[in-house]
Amino acid sequence: MSRPPHAREKVLDAFERLLIDEGARAATIDATARAAGVSKGGLLYHFGSREALEAGVVARLNDLVTADVAAMSAAPEGPVAYFLRTSAMDGDPLDRAIIAVSQIAQGGNALALDALHTMREQWAELLEPHTADATALALVLLVSDGLYFNNAIREGGIAGPVPRGEAMSALIALVETATRPAR
Incomplete structure (x- = not known):
């Protein structure tokens, strides 16, 4: 059984997906947090900006x-x-x-x-x-x-x-x- 991805990797995956599917402008911190299923604070814990x-x-x-x-x-x-x-x-x-x-x-x-x-x-x-x-x-x-x-x-x-x-x-x-x- 595979482990779920670490929160940091989930955030990177979500950011990458947004960049690819919607472009750089759409890949905001808020959109990335939503796509990763984490809070904005959780995202900022791993990536401060x-x-x-x-x-x-x-x-x-x-x-x-x-x-x-x-x-x-x-x-x-x-x-x-x-x-x-x-x-x-x-x-x-x-x-x-x-x-x-x-x-x-x-x-x-x-x-x-x-x-x-x-x-x-x-x-x-x-x-x-x-x-x-x-x-x-x-x-x-x-x-x-x-x-x-x-x-x-x-x-x-x-x-x-x-x-x-x-x-x-x-x-x-x-x-x-x-x-x-x-x-």
Whole structure:
């Protein structure tokens, strides 16, 4: 039997959900407390301000990126294939954290902007030895961006054109062929 999430995590989950579903303006302290099912005082006990809530979501993203980089590094299929395959969002915690922090960053939050830049740099640093040169690395990153973007566009609940299964495997094989370092 799983334990219910700690109150602090419930608040972060609620804040993240509001950022994703309704945007940064709607993600107020009062709305977050209501969505988390806690009193405003209870929320403020864990997060003394809106800035502290934002910092909590950014810290969550940083932790998830650290875990993702470790998984990418250890992936049996290799970092490039792992990176591209996981670029097709599945609504996992990392996807949700990226979207939430992006909402915060759009408001000019320097901590959020830095976290997103650092995330990209960590991925690029891991991918770089597995690509032929800077242009090949850029191709891998841009294909990932396209997969992520197309999946983020939902019209009537249907994702944009994102390959799955064999189509994804074929795309990965093509990108790896085009970007692989000469041996």
